Amino acid sequence: MKDAITEAAARQIEVALVGAPNCGKTALFNALTGSSQRVGNFSGVTVERKAGIATTPEGRRMTVIDLPGTHSLRARSLDEEVTRDVVLGQRDGEARPDFLLVVADATNLRGALRLVTELKRAGLPLMLVLNMIDIARHRGIEIDEDAMAKALGVPVVSATAVRRAGMEALWARLDEILAAGVAAPGPMQWTPPTTGELRRALHAADDVIAQTVRLPELPHTFSTRVDRVLLNPVAGPIVLLMLLFAMFQAVFAGAAPAMDLISEGFGWLGAVFAAILPAGLIESFVVDGVIGGVGSVLVFLPQILILFTFILILEDLGYMARAAFLMDRLMGGAGLHGRAFIPLLSSFACAIPGIMATRVIDDRRDRLTTILVAPLMTCSARIPVYTLIIAAFVPKTTVLGGIGLQGLVMFGLYAAGITSALAVSAVTRLLFRRGELAAPLMMDLPDYKMPQARSILLGIWQRARMFLKRAGTTIFLAMVAIWLLATFPMPPDGATGPAIEYSFAARLGHLIEPLMAPVGFGWEICMALITGMAAREVAVAGLATVYAVGGTETTGHIASALSQQWSLATALAFLAWYVFAPQCISTLAVIRREAGGPRYMWIALGYMMALAWIAAFITYNVTAFLMGAG
Amino acid sequence: MQHTAPDGTTRVLGTERKGFRGRLARIETTEGIGRLPAEEQERRLIELGFVEGAVLEVLHEGPIGRDPIAVRVGSAMVALRRSDAMAILARPD
Numbered sequence: 001m002k003d004a005i006t007e008a009a010a011r012q013i014e015v016a017l018v019g020a021p022n023c024g025k026t027a028l029f030n031a032l033t034g035s036s037q038r039v040g041n042f043s044g045v046t047v048e049r050k051a052g053i054a055t056t057p058e059g060r061r062m063t064v065i066d067l068p069g070t071h072s073l074r075a076r077s078l079d080e081e082v083t084r085d086v087v088l089g090q091r092d093g094e095a096r097p098d099f100l101l102v103v104a105d106a107t108n109l110r111g112a113l114r115l116v117t118e119l120k121r122a123g124l125p126l127m128l129v130l131n132m133i134d135i136a137r138h139r140g141i142e143i144d145e146d147a148m149a150k151a152l153g154v155p156v157v158s159a160t161a162v163r164r165a166g167m168e169a170l171w172a173r174l175d176e177i178l179a180a181g182v183a184a185p186g187p188m189q190w191t192p193p194t195t196g197e198l199r200r201a202l203h204a205a206d207d208v209i210a211q212t213v214r215l216p217e218l219p220h221t222f223s224t225r226v227d228r229v230l231l232n233p234v235a236g237p238i239v240l241l242m243l244l245f246a247m248f249q250a251v252f253a254g255a256a257p258a259m260d261l262i263s264e265g266f267g268w269l270g271a272v273f274a275a276i277l278p279a280g281l282i283e284s285f286v287v288d289g290v291i292g293g294v295g296s297v298l299v300f301l302p303q304i305l306i307l308f309t310f311i312l313i314l315e316d317l318g319y320m321a322r323a324a325f326l327m328d329r330l331m332g333g334a335g336l337h338g339r340a341f342i343p344l345l346s347s348f349a350c351a352i353p354g355i356m357a358t359r360v361i362d363d364r365r366d367r368l369t370t371i372l373v374a375p376l377m378t379c380s381a382r383i384p385v386y387t388l389i390i391a392a393f394v395p396k397t398t399v400l401g402g403i404g405l406q407g408l409v410m411f412g413l414y415a416a417g418i419t420s421a422l423a424v425s426a427v428t429r430l431l432f433r434r435g436e437l438a439a440p441l442m443m444d445l446p447d448y449k450m451p452q453a454r455s456i457l458l459g460i461w462q463r464a465r466m467f468l469k470r471a472g473t474t475i476f477l478a479m480v481a482i483w484l485l486a487t488f489p490m491p492p493d494g495a496t497g498p499a500i501e502y503s504f505a506a507r508l509g510h511l512i513e514p515l516m517a518p519v520g521f522g523w524e525i526c527m528a529l530i531t532g533m534a535a536r537e538v539a540v541a542g543l544a545t546v547y548a549v550g551g552t553e554t555t556g557h558i559a560s561a562l563s564q565q566w567s568l569a570t571a572l573a574f575l576a577w578y579v580f581a582p583q584c585i586s587t588l589a590v591i592r593r594e595a596g597g598p599r600y601m602w603i604a605l606g607y608m609m610a611l612a613w614i615a616a617f618i619t620y621n622v623t624a625f626l627m628g629a630g
Numbered sequence: 631m632q633h634t635a636p637d638g639t640t641r642v643l644g645t646e647r648k649g650f651r652g653r654l655a656r657i658e659t660t661e662g663i664g665r666l667p668a669e670e671q672e673r674r675l676i677e678l679g680f681v682e683g684a685v686l687e688v689l690h691e692g693p694i695g696r697d698p699i700a701v702r703v704g705s706a707m708v709a710l711r712r713s714d715a716m717a718i719l720a721r722p723d
Binding site: 071072074076107108110111114193195198199202203206215223224227231232233234236237321324325326328329330332333338363436437438439440441442443444445446447 | 673690693697709711
C-alpha cells in the first residue's frame with residue numbers, strides 16, 4: 001500500500017486552460033504541450049477534448065487540458081457547459097483540474113478580468129496569463145502586472161504563445177508554483193450571476209483596468225482601417241465573394257500538378273505490381289482493387305488540403321466573424337442565424353466538423369435547422385466525384401476572358417449546394433417555424449491577427465492525417481469489398497460478355513436499377529452509389545473498379561472510360577444527384593449524436609434522398625430533351 | 631428614422647446610423663420581443679460590455695437593410711442585430 005505522499009507525488013498535476021474564444025488559448029496550449037497532444041472527445045459529447053503533457057524547463061511535468069472557449073461559467077452552449085462542468089468538478093469521467101490558467105487577450109482585457117472574478121468563486125487556484133502581450137505592447141498598451149495581481153488577488157504573468165522567448169516568464173512561474181506545491185481548492189461558491197452582479201463585475205474589471213493599464217490614445221487603428229473596406233456594405237460582400245471564388249479556383253487549378261504527380265505515382269506502382277505478380281486473381285486484386293481503388297481516392301488529398309488551408313487561415317485571421325456579420329441578413333432571410341455561416345462554411349470541408357461547429361448556435365431550433373442543411377454544403381468528399389465527371393464531360397476551355405469553364409461548373413455546383421441549403425431552411429421556417437420570434441445575434445468582432453504558420457500547418461497536418469487514416473481503413477476496406485463483389489462469382493466457361501456482368505455487384509446494381517432508371521442511372525452507377533455510402537469519395541473508386549474489371553478501362557484514366565460509356569444527360573444527372581444525396585454514413589451518425597436522437601437523422605436521410613432523386617430526374621430529362629431537340 | 635426615448639435625452643441604439651457616438655444610458659429589454667427572456671437578453675448584452683457609461687460608436691452597417699450593426703463598446707467591437715440593439719438606450723455625445 002502506498003502512503004498518501006508518494007501517491008500525491010505520483011499523480012500528475014492537471015492544469016486546465018480557460019478563456020474566451022479567440023484569446024490565443026490554443027496557441028498557448030500548443031506552446032505548452034508541443035507535440036504531445038492527444039485529441040479526443042469529452043465523454044458523452046462530441047466536444048473536442050485536447051490534452052497534452054507539458055514539461056517545465058526544470059523538468060517538472062504536468063497534464064495540460066484545453067477547455068472549450070467560454071466567456072463565462074454561465075454556460076449557454078454545449079461547449080461552454082463542458083467547461084463549466086469540468087471547472088466545477090461536475091462532469092462524470094473527468095477529474096476536476098488542480099489549477100486553472102485563465103488566458104486573456106492582452107489587447108482586450110475586460111471580459112477576461114470578469115471571468116477571473118467568476119472563476120475565483122469556483123474555488124480552484126488560478127493564474128491569469130496575459131497572452132499576445134507583444135501585440136498589446138506594439139499598440140502602446142502598458143500593463144502593470146504586479147498592480148493587477150494585487151488588485152485581482154491572483155498571480156498575473158504575460159506571455160506571447162507564438163514565440164519561444166515569450167513563454168519564458170510563464171514557464172518560470174509554473175516552475176515556482178509546482179515547486180511550492182499547488183494549493184488545495186477552496187470552497188465552491190459559484191452561483192449563476194444576476195444582472196446586478198454582472199454589472200458590478202464589469203465595473204470592477206473596468207476599475208482594475210483603469211488602475212493598472214495604460215491605453216494608447218488611438219486604439220486598434222489597423223483593424224479599424226481594414227474593416228472600413230471589409231465591412232463596407234458594397235466592398236465587403238464583393239471581397240467575400242472574391243475570396244470564395246479564389247478558394248474554389250485554387251482548389252481546382254492549383255491542385256492539378258500535385259494531383260498529376262500522385263496519379264502517376266499510383267499508375268507506376270500498379271505497373272510495377274502488374275509486372276511482378278502472375279496474371280490472374282491476385283494481380284487483379286492488388287492492381288485493380290487495392291492500388292487502383294485507394295489511389296483514385298488519395299489523388300484528391302491536395303484539393304482537400306488547399307480548401308482546409310483557406311478555411312484555417314480565414315479563421316485565424318479573424319475574418320470568419322466578419323463573414324457572419326456580412327451574411328447575417330441573407331441567412332436570416334432563409335431562417336438561419338448569422339452564426340450558422342461558420343458551421344456551413346466548415347461544411348465545405350466536411351459536414352462532420354461543420355455539424356459539430358453548430359454548437360456555437362445557442363438556440364436549439366436554429367441549431368437543428370443548421371444541422372439539417374449542413375450536409376447540403378459541398379463537402380470535400382464530393383470534390384472527387386465532381387472532378388471526375390467535370391474532367392470527363394466539360395471541355396477544358398476558358399470563357400469570359402480567361403475563366404476556366406471547368407472551374408466555373410465547379411463553382412456552379414457549389415452555388416447549387418448553397419442555394420438549396422438556404423431554400424430548405426427557408427421552407428422549414430415557413431412550414432414548421434411560423435410566428436417564431438428571432439433569436440438574437442450578438443457576437444464579438446475580434447481584432448485581426450496575423451495567422452501563425454505553425455498553427456496553420458498543425459491544422460492542415462491533422463486534416464491530412466484524418467484523410468489518410470480514412471483512406472487506409474474505411475476506404476481501403478470498401479475497396480476490397482467492391483473488388484470482391486465485382487469479381488465473384490466468376491463468369492462460367494465459355495461466357496461471352498464482360499466478366500463483371502456475372503458478379504454480385506452487377507446483380508445488386510440490376511436490383512436497384514428500375515428505381516433509378518428514370519433518372520438515367522445504369523446498374524454500374526447504382527452499384528457505385530451503394531459503395532459510396534461508406535464515404536462519398538468511394539463512389540469514384542467504385543466506378544474505377546467496376547470499369548477496370550469491366551474491361552473498358554485501359555490507361556488508368558477512368559474519366560475517358562466514363563465519357564465513352566455515359567451520355568451527357570446521365571453525367572449531369574449524376575452531378576445533380578451528388579449535390580443532394582446523403583451519401584455518407586458518418587455524417588448521418590454525427591447528426592444523430594448532435595441532434596440527440598435518430599429522428600433528425602431519418603429526416604435528413606429522407607429529405608436529401610428525395611431531393612437527390614427529383615433533381616437527378618429533372619436534370620436527366622431536361623438534358624436528354626435538349627440534346628434530342630438540338 | 632431616429633428614435634428618441636420617452637425621456638427626451640436618450641436615443642435608441644437600434645435606430646441609429648453609422649457614425650453615432652454616445653454613452654450607454656441604460657438597458658431596457660422587453661419580454662416578448664425576442665426569443666430570449668428579457669433578463670437573459672440583458673445579461674448577454676452586459677457580458678459583451680454594454681454597461682452604463684460605456685462609450686458607444688456605430689462603426690458599420692450590414693449590406694442588406696443596414697442590418698446588423700457593428701458597434702464599438704469601450705475597446706471591443708460587437709456585432710448585433712438592430713432588433714437586439716433596440717434595448718440599448720444611449721446619450722449622444
